Amino acid sequence: xxxxxxxxxxxxxxxxxxxxxxxxxxxxxxxxxxxxxxxxxxxxxxxxxxxxxxxxxxxxxxxxxxxxxxxxxxxxxxxxxxxxxxxxxxxxxxxxxxxxxxxxxxxxxxxxxxxxxxxxxxxxxxxxxxxxxxxxxxxxxxxxxxxxxxxxxxxxxxxxxxxxxxxxxxxxxxxxxxxxxxxxxxxxxxxxxxxxxxxxxxxxxxxxxxxxxxxxxxxxxxxxxxxxxxxxxxxxxxxxxxxxxxxxxxxxxxxxxxxxxxxxxxxxxxxxxxxxxxxxxxxxxxxxxxxxxxxxxxxxxxxxxxxxxxxxxxxxxxxxxxxxxxxxxxxxxxxxxxxxx
Amino acid sequence: xxxxxxxxxxxxxxxxxxxxxxxxxxxxxxxxxxxxxxxxxxxxxxxxxxxxxxxxxxxxxxxxxxxxxxxxxxxxxxxxxxxxxxxxxxxxxxxxxxxxxxxxxxxxxxxxxxxxxxxxxxxxxxxxxxxxxxxxxxxxxxxxxxxxxxxxxxxxxxxxxxxxxxxxxxxxxxxxxxxxxxxxxxxxxxxxxxxxxxxxxxxxxxxxxxxxxxxxxxxxxxxxxxxxxxxxxxxxxxxxxxxxxxxxxxxxxxxxxxxxxxxxxxxxxxxxxxxxxxxxxxxxxxxxxxxxxxxxxxxxxxxxxxxxxxxxxxxxxxxxxxxxxxxxxxxxxxxxxxxxxxxxxxxxxxxxxxxxxxxxxxxxxxxxxxxxxxxxxxxxxxxxxxxxxxxxxxxxxxxxxxxxxxxxxxxxxxxxxxxxxxxxxxxxxxxxxxxxxxxxxxxxxxxxxxxxxxx
Numbered sequence: 001x002x003x004x005x006x007x008x009x010x011x012x013x014x015x016x017x018x019x020x021x022x023x024x025x026x027x028x029x030x031x032x033x034x035x036x037x038x039x040x041x042x043x044x045x046x047x048x049x050x051x052x053x054x055x056x057x058x059x060x061x062x063x064x065x066x067x068x069x070x071x072x073x074x075x076x077x078x079x080x081x082x083x084x085x086x087x088x089x090x091x092x093x094x095x096x097x098x099x100x101x102x103x104x105x106x107x108x109x110x111x112x113x114x115x116x117x118x119x120x121x122x123x124x125x126x127x128x129x130x131x132x133x134x135x136x137x138x139x140x141x142x143x144x145x146x147x148x149x150x151x152x153x154x155x156x157x158x159x160x161x162x163x164x165x166x167x168x169x170x171x172x173x174x175x176x177x178x179x180x181x182x183x184x185x186x187x188x189x190x191x192x193x194x195x196x197x198x199x200x201x202x203x204x205x206x207x208x209x210x211x212x213x214x215x216x217x218x219x220x221x222x223x224x225x226x227x228x229x230x231x232x233x234x235x236x237x238x239x240x241x242x243x244x245x246x247x248x249x250x251x252x253x254x255x256x257x258x259x260x261x262x263x264x265x266x267x268x269x270x271x272x273x274x275x276x277x278x279x280x281x282x283x284x285x286x287x288x289x290x291x292x293x294x295x296x297x298x299x300x301x302x303x304x305x306x307x308x309x310x311x312x313x314x315x316x317x318x319x320x321x322x323x324x325x326x327x328x329x330x331x332x333x334x335x336x337x338x339x340x341x
Numbered sequence: 342x343x344x345x346x347x348x349x350x351x352x353x354x355x356x357x358x359x360x361x362x363x364x365x366x367x368x369x370x371x372x373x374x375x376x377x378x379x380x381x382x383x384x385x386x387x388x389x390x391x392x393x394x395x396x397x398x399x400x401x402x403x404x405x406x407x408x409x410x411x412x413x414x415x416x417x418x419x420x421x422x423x424x425x426x427x428x429x430x431x432x433x434x435x436x437x438x439x440x441x442x443x444x445x446x447x448x449x450x451x452x453x454x455x456x457x458x459x460x461x462x463x464x465x466x467x468x469x470x471x472x473x474x475x476x477x478x479x480x481x482x483x484x485x486x487x488x489x490x491x492x493x494x495x496x497x498x499x500x501x502x503x504x505x506x507x508x509x510x511x512x513x514x515x516x517x518x519x520x521x522x523x524x525x526x527x528x529x530x531x532x533x534x535x536x537x538x539x540x541x542x543x544x545x546x547x548x549x550x551x552x553x554x555x556x557x558x559x560x561x562x563x564x565x566x567x568x569x570x571x572x573x574x575x576x577x578x579x580x581x582x583x584x585x586x587x588x589x590x591x592x593x594x595x596x597x598x599x600x601x602x603x604x605x606x607x608x609x610x611x612x613x614x615x616x617x618x619x620x621x622x623x624x625x626x627x628x629x630x631x632x633x634x635x636x637x638x639x640x641x642x643x644x645x646x647x648x649x650x651x652x653x654x655x656x657x658x659x660x661x662x663x664x665x666x667x668x669x670x671x672x673x674x675x676x677x678x679x680x681x682x683x684x685x686x687x688x689x690x691x692x693x694x695x696x697x698x699x700x701x702x703x704x705x706x707x708x709x710x711x712x713x714x715x716x717x718x719x720x721x722x723x724x725x726x727x728x729x730x731x732x733x734x735x736x737x738x739x740x741x742x743x744x745x746x747x748x749x750x751x752x753x754x755x756x757x758x759x760x761x762x763x764x765x766x767x768x769x770x771x772x773x774x775x776x777x778x779x780x781x782x783x784x785x786x787x788x789x790x791x792x793x794x795x796x
Contacts (some may be wrong), residue, residue, distance in 0.1 A: 054464035056417050057456040067423050068449045072442020079435025082427025083746045090754045093424040094761050097417040101765055104413030105772045108406065110779075118768075148748035149431045277682065280708045296515070297441035303443055303517045311450035318457045319417070325461060325468065329739075 003302065004295030007073045008284075010308060011066055012277050018062035019273060020177065020266050023170075025056040027178025029126020030118060030171075031101060031201065040197070045119075047194055049186050054326045056103070058319065060096075072304050074294045076147065077284050081136070084145050084152030089134035095132065098125035127171055134170025138163030141276055142224040143286040162223050165216040172212050173269050175203035180249065182267045184258040188327070199253060206250045206265075210271065212273075213246075226287055230279025238275030242268045356752040357745040363755075366723065366764060371415040371760035372717055376485040376534070377407045378542025379462075381569055383478035390471055396561050400568070402466065406776055409463045414769060416456065421758070427534040427733035428754065432736055433749050436512060440505050441498045443517040444491040449489035455481055494521050499526035500726065501594045502735045525594055528587040529726075535580040536722065539681070540715045542573025542648070542690055546714030546775060550705045567698070568707060572713070574685030575605040581678055586636065591729075592639040595736060596648035597658050598729035603635055604628060604648045612636045617672055620664040623650075625638070639745040659731045667729040670721040677718035684711065 003011070016280045028048045035048075071078040081090055102122040106115050135158040139145055144157040157163075179202035186194035231239055245268035252261035253296040282290045295301060382404045389397030423445075427435050465474055500505075500594040504520030505512050549566035592599045599605075603615050604625035618628025636645040644740040650658055659667060684707055691699040698704060732734055734744045745751070 054460035057413065057452065058415060058460055060420070061453045061456055062451065064420060064423055065449050066444060067427070068445040071426065071438035072446055073439070075435050075438035075442070078427055078438055079431040082424075083431030083432075083748055086428035086431075086746055086751070086754065089424055090757070093421045093428075093755060095579050097761060097765065098422075100417035101414045101769070104410045105768060108410050108772050108776055110775070147433050152791050154748045154750065176682055197446055300439045300442070300517050301514055307443065307447050307450070311447070311453075315450060315453055315457075318454055322457045322460055326464065 002292065003298055003305070004291050007069065007295065007301055007304065008291045010305075011069050011074070012274065014066040014069065015084075016270050016273050018059070018066060019170075019173065019269055020118055021055070021059035023130060023174040023269075024177040024181050025052045025059050026099070026126045026130050027104075027171075027174030028052050028178070028182065029123045030175045030180060031182065031198075032126075033123025040193070040293045041048050043191070043194055047182055047186055047189070047191075047198075051182060052103075053107070055322060056100075058322060059098070063096075069304065069308070070124075073285065073296055073301055074291075075296060076166055076289065077148045077294045080147050080151070080285060081140060081145050083141055083150040084154060084157050085136045086137075087154055088135050089325045092129050092132040092136075095125040095128035098122075099129060101198065113152070114234065129166040130170040130174045131228050135159070137164040137276070138166030138168065140285065141227050141280065142220070143226045145173035145285055147285050147289045160223075162216070162219050162227075164221050169209070169216055172205065172209040173272075176202065176209045177265060177269060179205045180253065180258075180262050184262045187258045190219065195258075197257070199258075202261075203250060206246065207255065210243075210246060210250075227279060230281075231275065233279075234281055235275040235279030237278065238271045242275055243273035245271055353751045354742045354745040355688075355748060356499050356755050358741055360421075360751075360755040360758055361425055361429055362727065363762070364418065364425060364758060366720055368415065368418040369719065369723065370540070371411050371418055372489075373537040373540035373719070374408070374411045374544070374564045375415045376403060376489055376537035377479040377539075377572075378411070379459075379478055379485055379529075379695070380538070380546070381541065381545065381572065382408060383475065383482060385568060386478065390475060396564055398772050399561060400565055403461055403776075404632070405466070406461070407773065410769075410776065412456075412459055414765070419452075427746075429751065430734070431746040436739070437505075437735060440502075440512065440515055440517065440520045441495050444447055444494040444498075444521045448488050448491035448495075451484040451491060453483040455488060458484070477767060489534050489537060490530045491521075493533045494523070494526045496726075497525035497529040499733075499735050500529070500591075500730060501599075502738050507738070525590055528583065528590040530601065530740045532580070532587045532722070533582045535576050535583060536715075536719050539573045539580060540712075540719055541567040542571075542576065543708075543715040544558045544712035546570035546573065547709050550708035550711075554702065554705050554709060566708065567668055571723075573711075574681070577678070577681045577685050581682060584592055584675070584678065588639055589641070592647070595730070597650065597653045598667070600648055600650045600652075601638060601648075601659050601664045601729045602725060604664055604668040605635070605647060607649040608646060609649060610636070610646045611644055612639075614638065615668070617669065620668060621661050623661070623794075625668070656736075657732070659728060663728050667725055670724040670728070674718045674721040674725065677714050677721075680714070682713065684708070704705055705780040725747070 028051065032045055032048050034046040066288055067078070102125065106118040106122060109115060109118065138160075139158040141162075142159070142162050144163075146150060146152045179198055183195060183198040183202050185197050217228075217231075220231065234293045245264050249261050249265035249268055252258075252264055282292070284291055284294045348738070362558075377593040380403050385401035385404065389395065389401060426438075458477050461469070461477045462474065463479060465477060469477065471627055500519050502520070503523040503525040504516040504518070506514045545689045546566050549562050552562050553566065588599070591602070604618060604620045605612060605615070606620075606624050613630040613632045614634035615625055615628040615630050618625050620626070633643040634685045637643045638648060639645070650664065687699060687704070691697065732740050732742070734741045
């Protein structure tokens, strides 16, 4: 693997972690929005707050990580993508602002009507973010982002059937992952009623995701020769793995093996992302710009890699500590947050 | 059809620059608290563990709630800024992302560590043993300062671009380390880090000063005023010293910016320091001039020659109205800085004699406005450095007009952002007010015992 490819893998890893962790936090907003306005809903929202509260800010940083590594190592890709796709990019950014701040505000306020309004904005914006980021993924995958600053069409590049489906797919994936994680969380905290509720939701969301993915594949087949060829060749193995893992995860959920469902479900999502990457390889944009052409000079790549290695040494134990600390304690419910409606 | 709809009413570079200025100017206020507040909270928690005084613990918990809200808002408003590096400045990043990306990448890790330990700290009050909890605050302080350092290094590079050369229009010989540790970085980063502590200190103290002016005088309120205020007044003389360093650095690296800061029209030997006034038709009007002082301050020599605006062609320097903006912003920042110094001397003097804060209401009034004043001073500092660099985005290398995203409709993104931020500001202020009005007693220690099943 060349230096440039190594850094491309680093970016892809960042995207994967953002999808698996940040995505699940976003999906939780959907379930928060759909939680009932009853005692049951209170418990659901409590589980959601407990699960994402301590970790969402850290999980969100994966997105920043992807942006900065891309603009440092593959500046042409960053400039081309963000200039042509500036509209969904800005809409996702505004969604991120609304979602993060309303979530924090909701924890701080005490009146029920305030919690309700903030909760609605939180839920809606949490769906907006993966949708627009997903349309961007669709635009890149179908080669609608040409190389160069502001050379693509700022509307049709991302507002087309395939991109809309990839947007919906990414929402579905977030919602599904989140339901699976929440089921596992409810199971660990020993709340049988919550387990039943979220298991049903996870199964429904899983089926929905499979359906959207199927529609997406048909649309891609008819609309984008570039992507369908890639998925049917280089990406085929990973697409198949993703499909099998997705179905296995549903089976595991049905059979109530929650911890396993969590891992296999995440693997299905990771596999489709890597399948997309494999389908494009070695191109990054529009079947014209390869990884090698997009990468900057080796001096910069080496310096970045060095910083990433040092950073990882600090980051991995810290992140592990965070997850372990709050997983070990998440069965201890916090009575101070019992007024969430 | 949409092309007609999206017909530009304002040019992209103008819209992009205004949007960037607005979102950065907004983010930086919140970010300051993310840097300064953890130090105050850890100090209060450490004091509570050392003395056993519950008031310190109440303060630490109260402030950590505020930090929880501000950090979340800072995280997302900072995200917007990194998105804007692409959506607004795609041409800049396409060309120079490779040169100056490294400090951003390192800052990303600092932010990561900060977010992780903030989660541990804020959600860990009842979950960690006291010592471990206190220790978990330390990485937040360190990574906050480190993050500021690296991201301001990137800004300093725009003022003193290093680590590359341009041969036949191509960027070659890239050295990301030289770009990061450019000659403007030292003064600019130190200036900003200290400013963050001052904004936090004065900002927080001003809330308690208002409470005292309303007749509240508990020990909680007094300590709430004293701890942040002490930090801020200690930082003030240091900040003025660093300010001198920063001005000297501007004099060497960006003489045009220094000329704009002083409204100095023509290159002058033994240049005077100009206070206030306005700049038009190539002249500074109605200013108070103190002979020789500019040469003394900028070059530490009263006979030194200071380069005027006339040395730079009109296309390569700020326009006359912008010179006025830069000059006045600079004066306001420095003026507020010296007012803070006076406040600190007053407080220190009285403290030394009576071991108490000055007993007059005027002192409290002074502190009550200091929070806002600190924010104004910091914003004026940023206006000075950013507007003073115009029309360049990368000094003497790339102009703002060449850096912006050329796609249609950029201004609509700006209007949407303004709307969202308007709402965000209103709700944020309401939430912070709400947090400050929460009863104090209930936070302790009832919550600790309350771990039973939920209602």
